[in-house]
Structures are given as structure tokens and as C-alpha cells.
Amino acid sequence: MKEEKISVEKNVPFELSDGTVLRSDIYRPNNNNQYPALMLRLPYNKEEKRYYDEYLEVPRMVRAGYIVILQDVRGRFASDGEFYPFIYEGKDGYEAVEWAANLPYVNGKVGLFGMSYHGYTQLAAAVENPPSLKAIAPVMTMAEPWADILNGDSAAKGVAKFQTWTLGSIIEDQLKKRRKLDQTKVEKYQANMREWLDYRPADEWPPMNDLDPNSFFFDVMHDKVSSELIERTQLLDKLHSIQIPALFIGGWFDALLEPTIEAYQAYRGPTQIWVGPWTHEDMSGHAGERYFAGGAEQIGPDQVGDPTELHIKWFDHWLKDKPLEIEKTVHLYLMGQEKWKAYDQWPPTATSKELFLTSNGSSQTRRGDGELANQPMRKDTKSELLLDPNNPVPTRGGGVLIAGNGSGVYEIGDIQDREDVLVYTSPIQEEDLHILGTVKASLWVSSPTPLCDISIRLSDLEPNGEVFNIIDTFYREKVKSVDQPFCMEIEVGHTAYLLKKGHSLRVDIAASNAPLYDINLNNGRTSKTSKVGKPAIENVYHGVNFPSRIILPIEK
Numbered sequence: 001m002k003e004e005k006i007s008v009e010k011n012v013p014f015e016l017s018d019g020t021v022l023r024s025d026i027y028r029p030n031n032n033n034q035y036p037a038l039m040l041r042l043p044y045n046k047e048e049k050r051y052y053d054e055y056l057e058v059p060r061m062v063r064a065g066y067i068v069i070l071q072d073v074r075g076r077f078a079s080d081g082e083f084y085p086f087i088y089e090g091k092d093g094y095e096a097v098e099w100a101a102n103l104p105y106v107n108g109k110v111g112l113f114g115m116s117y118h119g120y121t122q123l124a125a126a127v128e129n130p131p132s133l134k135a136i137a138p139v140m141t142m143a144e145p146w147a148d149i150l151n152g153d154s155a156a157k158g159v160a161k162f163q164t165w166t167l168g169s170i171i172e173d174q175l176k177k178r179r180k181l182d183q184t185k186v187e188k189y190q191a192n193m194r195e196w197l198d199y200r201p202a203d204e205w206p207p208m209n210d211l212d213p214n215s216f217f218f219d220v221m222h223d224k225v226s227s228e229l230i231e232r233t234q235l236l237d238k239l240h241s242i243q244i245p246a247l248f249i250g251g252w253f254d255a256l257l258e259p260t261i262e263a264y265q266a267y268r269g270p271t272q273i274w275v276g277p278w279t280h281e282d283m284s285g286h287a288g289e290r291y292f293a294g295g296a297e298q299i300g301p302d303q304v305g306d307p308t309e310l311h312i313k314w315f316d317h318w319l320k321d322k323p324l325e326i327e328k329t330v331h332l333y334l335m336g337q338e339k340w341k342a343y344d345q346w347p348p349t350a351t352s353k354e355l356f357l358t359s360n361g362s363s364q365t366r367r368g369d370g371e372l373a374n375q376p377m378r379k380d381t382k383s384e385l386l387l388d389p390n391n392p393v394p395t396r397g398g399g400v401l402i403a404g405n406g407s408g409v410y411e412i413g414d415i416q417d418r419e420d421v422l423v424y425t426s427p428i429q430e431e432d433l434h435i436l437g438t439v440k441a442s443l444w445v446s447s448p449t450p451l452c453d454i455s456i457r458l459s460d461l462e463p464n465g466e467v468f469n470i471i472d473t474f475y476r477e478k479v480k481s482v483d484q485p486f487c488m489e490i491e492v493g494h495t496a497y498l499l500k501k502g503h504s505l506r507v508d509i510a511a512s513n514a515p516l517y518d519i520n521l522n523n524g525r526t527s528k529t530s531k532v533g534k535p536a537i538e539n540v541y542h543g544v545n546f547p548s549r550i551i552l553p554i555e556k
Helices: 059-061 089-100 119-127 158-179 183-191 207-210 216-223 228-231 236-241 257-266 308-321
Strands: 006-017 021-029 037-041 068-070 106-115 133-139 246-253 272-279 330-334 339-342 350-358 371-373 381-387 422-425 434-447 451-461 467-478 486-500 504-510 537-543 549-555
Touching: 006 059, 021 037, 021 059, 037 089, 037 119, 037 308, 059 068, 059 308, 068 089, 089 106, 089 119, 089 246, 106 119, 106 308, 106 486, 119 133, 119 236, 133 257, 133 308, 133 330, 158 183, 183 207, 207 216, 207 308, 216 228, 228 257, 246 257, 246 308, 246 486, 257 272, 257 451, 272 504, 330 434, 330 486, 339 467, 350 434, 350 504, 371 422, 451 486
Parallel strands: 037 068, 037 106, 106 133, 133 246, 246 272, 272 330
Antiparallel strands: 006 021, 021 068, 330 339, 350 371, 350 549, 381 537, 422 504, 434 486, 434 537, 434 549, 451 467, 451 504
16 A cells, blocks of 8 residues: 555544443545454553554554554543443444444454453454454453452462552543542552552552542452353453454563463464563563563564564455465564574473472572472472561562563562572583473472462573573462472463573572562461461472472473
């Protein structure tokens, strides 16, 4: 399509079957021809610059021959109705797709795109199977939106992400719509959000209790979301029946990488997945204290220009019947090699390498005796792991979406100096080690209290002594017998990382990761619902009878 002006229509109304009016901004070629439509359905204000030319470049998509529609979902910004997260997005999405398909300048074919919440809106609409929906492109998203909050009494709760999202992205517009917005008060709470994340109990959180005591926030925090609504929002099992083509995109340091891959693996229609050195906020190649060359431009082995061009190629194939000159289905950025490589499957074919945690019982801090070895110790030992609810181990780096904490790669040596962190280090690598796939851990632990919490992280110890995070996770399990060893089987995370010759692999283990997760108060309760706790000692075991270990997938 030749370079030409773009026609823009603002706040175009569309009435849902229940009478609610949604409004969209429509960008299209300035002519009378018909084109396929690409729609973004979001709760974050379609007028924001980020959604016009930062995440993806709308003008380029229009000039590639598409009608681009940015739509505020029900109850958000220019659209009418009452917003309640996730529950309306399936039915509303179906109707929105069919409305778009029947616009006079649309040729009847529609694609959906967007990241995070508006990745979910695509999956929810696809589950409803609107006949005009020909392809989707969910980026850094999830199919089970309440999975880390409404996940049972004994599971860890990602409350800080929910708090940050609600106060940082949702509440202001909700109050404005109700004409109850005190801008000064909201901005004060937002400016001090990081400090507010430490408040206990989280389910009585003062910022939301003050601003909107009847908010959906408290339905979620008090486990009052009905089972019918939860079932309506849970899409994972429903993805098995979808045949609409889907382009999944994730980031190695995105907080939603695990659910993105989970959705990709459940999906049964034609798919691709691309995972780059990206965070939820940044797809430029910058991730914390690291920059990954080739992460933003000329991506993939096929040297696709950038994420906008990738989307155009994807939709050109499924909405315009053009050849898709990208054959393989899995495209991964290999960190440490600063290059992309394509594979036939996720996870790629790999061999397993076990490294056993060994210690004579003094693996506290990086100055302790913790080591990673190819064989378990002959004798059984244990290292004490302190959990002090009043001095939790702080969150740093990785995939986070919480106020005051950056995602990506950070130096973590000071954290590994803490007495409440166990540290295990491998010998110096004599050759490069290509870690590719899903890292797992099998840990023998015990707890004197009803809950046992484990935060486990892999890191890269450089020759100069600096140490940087690779992947991490947090796991909580209900204890059947206090002070009795049991085995935790843990999925640590997904990665594609080159541990270079001359470096060492390091594992650190803590019993908290705050404020990212609620804190075990060592009395059967956590900081989500309670305030007062006490220090306690968990144990991590080593040896032939308690072979705690990590399992690394190594590229063949």
C-alpha cells in the first residue's frame, strides 16, 4: 500500500446486546476500499500513546492494509457500563469482533492483538469462537487471571501484583466515572505505593479501603468471587478446542512468562511462540542492569524487523492468505549468545543434568559451605533456614510487576550475604553450559509450622565476584507433619541461558520474597490475612536419603 494519510474516527459507539455502549478509536486508510480489521480491546485508555506507537505501531499496521480498532472495554474510560475484571471479556469480545467485521470498510475478517490484560481479552473472545475472528496475537498474558490469588489457602499469593495493578492502573478511572475521584488523594497513595505494599494484613489494604471500600479488590482479597465467575474467567481447559491461529509472545523477564507458555501449550490451533529478552514494560532489549543486543530489531533467525513487523506478517498470512515465510513454531532469544534460534517444539529437546545441594550444615550466606555437586553427599545433613516475618528477604529482579521493583537482571550479591539465605555454588565451568528449557528442583525440607515457604533462584557468578539472577520462583506447601522432612517438587522457571566458561552456577534459597509474595507468619497464617508473626527455622536437607537437587535442561 502506498504512503497515504490515515483516516481517524474517535469514540465510535457500538451497542452490546445488553444495551451497554462501548467506544472505539478507528484508524484506517484514507480511501473507500475494504480491509481486514485488527482490534485491541483494553482497560487502560485507548488514547494513551503507548497503544498507538510504542508497543506496536498503529500507523504501520494501517499502511500495511488494515483497519486498526482500539476499544475501551466495558466500564473503562470512554465505554459505558461497570468494570469488573475479566468476567465480561468473552461475550463482549465475541460481539465486538462481529461488530467490527460488519463495519462498511471492513472485509469481514478480524484479528485481535494486545498484551497482558488485552492478551486475555483475545483468549476470552477466541473461546467464544466468533465466526469472523481469523487470528489472534496474545502477548505476555494469561488464561487463568486469578491463578496466583484465588489458589487455595495453602498456596503463595502474589498480592503485591494485584495491589499494584488495582491502585496503579484501575482505580482512578473507576472513581472518575462515579464522580468520586479525589485526584490529590489517589496520587498520594500512588506515589507511596511501594511503602504501602508492606502493610499487613493486605486484605485490609488502606489505600483501597479509603478510596473504594466496595471495590472488586476486596471480593478477590476476601475470596468472595463466586465460583461461577471464577469458572467463567478460567480459560486454560477451554483452549484445547480452539482452532483460531494464535501468535504467542513472551519475555524471559516478564511476570507472565509462565502463564503465557502454559496457554501456548494448551492451545490446539495453529500457533507460534516467540520469547525475547523482554520485561513486561520493555521490549527494547533492556532488562534491569543488562542490555541484550538484537532483542528489539531483526528478531528471530528470519530477521523479522521488529514486533510490529512480526504481527503484520502473522496477520497477512491468516487474514490475507499471504505466505508465512517463518517455518518453525518456537523462536527463542538465547541469552549469553545474543542471538535467536528457532525450534520445532517447546520445550526444545534437551538432556537433563542434575546438580545436588551439598553442605555440612553451614550453607547460610555466600561465605558458607554450600556447593553444587554431580553426586549427593554420602552422609545426611541439614542447613537451618530462618524465616523472620519482620525482616523478609527482599524482592529483586526477575519477572515482577510491582511498584518500586524493576524487572530483569540485577546484581544480588548483598542478598546472598544475608544469614537467612542458603547459597550453593558450582565449581567454575570448564566449558560453556547451554541451559535451555524448564529448570526444576527437588528439595527436601521441613518446617516447624503449618506452612513451608521456599524461594529458589538460579544465578550466574562471574569471575569478578559479581552475581546476577537468571530465574526464580516461590513455592508454598501445607505441612502434613511438622519438623518432618518431605520433598517439594518445584518448577523453577523457563530460560535460554548460556553459563559461560569461567563462570559458576549458583542457587540461593530463602523462605520469603517480599513484597512480591505474602509472608508466612509461622502460625498458619500469612500477611494476606493477618499481621502478627514470629521467627521460625525451616530446614533444607542434603545427602543420599535427602537428595535435594536442581535439574537443568541442557541443549544437545
